[in-house]
Ligand SMILES: O=C(O)CC[C@@H](O)C(=O)O
């Protein structure tokens with residue numbers, strides 16, 4: 001099969017952005033990128049690589065945060081960007097079938113024009129691709145409403161490391177015939193197969209969407225607000241996003257286009273510096289909560305939201321808040337929330353990121369303890385927390401300056417041990433990639449890791465597909 005023009009890239013400048021992740025933290029040294037246009041071409045590449053023992057790394061939008069989509073050494077980069085067709089849409093079921101390289105935002109726009117929405121939304125939507133989203137089982141801010149992609153992805157076509165094609169592109173809602181093999185591809189981080197096409201169930205577009213930004217004084221109040229939102233907003237709740245005051249401060253300080261709509265009225269003294277050991281700083285308060293509702297009736301939804309807000313104000317759970325009165329204002333609230341990864345990246349020489357699931361009683365305690373630990377170590381760092389609180393998913397971020405090695409030593413393995421002690425997950429939604437492969441043992445028992453290794457060995461006997469991602473070399477995992 002002759003390569004089509006542009007499907008083989010060897011020019012060093014053209015390769016450079018594919019050899020490094022977007023945060024600039026993981027760099028590989030691949031000398032070739034392949035850009036197949038069809039499943040048959042992907043299969044041909046994998047057959048060849050399998051026969052000759054050539055390692056390769058699948059790459060979508062390369063927006064991941066754990067170094068999962070860049071080479072560790074000189075693996076061939078297999079880009080799915082050349083497979084970006086939306087192939088079909090079923091107006092009755094809302095099922096869209098698309099090739100792996102379709103950009104999430106483009107897919108959402110396509111189904112949006114047809115009265116539906118993709119059940120996944122995240123900050124990187126402008127460049128991440130649906131194949132990568134499925135391969136990493138990306139979470140994002142609509143998870144609280146639509147749940148994991150594992151339920152919304154109805155079918156997956158994937159090429160196995162041997163070059164065989166797993167023909168799983170069904171659009172069936174129910175299918176209990178045999179093991180559900182597509183689940184190995186969803187969240188498999190490209191270690192078991194290369195996803196080439198997906199069938200995704202998209203819920204109806206909401207006729208009424210409301211976005212509100214609220215401020216609460218303590219983390220306990222944020223927890224109570226979440227319970228109230230789940231109870232009172234119920235089926236129209238479509239996002240419950242949490243940000244601490246220091247995260248918001250970093251965004252407005254480092255990003256000129258971002259504003260804090262509640263900033264001017266910050267009269268409770270906690271929103272200023274990064275703590276310095278005072279009580280407000282140690283607790284991290286105040287906290288911001290972005291709530292989105294999405295439903296079918298403007299009047300009904302607004303009535304529900306207003307009743308919820310009145311009750312929350314009356315009970316003094318909420319100290320301040322604003323409801324977006326235009327689409328532009330709603331977008332600005334989301335911009336504040338989605339700008340946090342970029343903001344924290346600008347605040348220090350090195351950013352440490354921990355994407356964890358924790359029970360509510362340990363959720364913000366992790367941020368507060370990390371802050372106290374680093375202060376005690378004399379570190380020059382901003383310690384901030386935000387996340388998808390409705391799903392128990394915290395993003396602990398540390399922007400470190402000065403002696404970053406000392407910061408690393410203070411954080412690891414302490415963070416992982418702390419999460420394991422709470423029976424949390426050390427990888428809630430970003431995956432393990434190369435960054436956290438060695439930490440798998442903090443969240444999975446040895447028997448589970450052994451079964452994972454056996455599956456990997458069965459499907460990829462030569463270990464060519466995305467090596468050193470997700471599963472560390474035998475014996476290299478740290479125990480809980
Ligand atoms: O940068 C992070 O830690 C989280 C990124 C993303 O998952 C988010 O929810 O903002």
Ligand SMILES: [Zn+2]
Nearest residue numbers: 140388395429
């Ligand atoms: Zn997230």
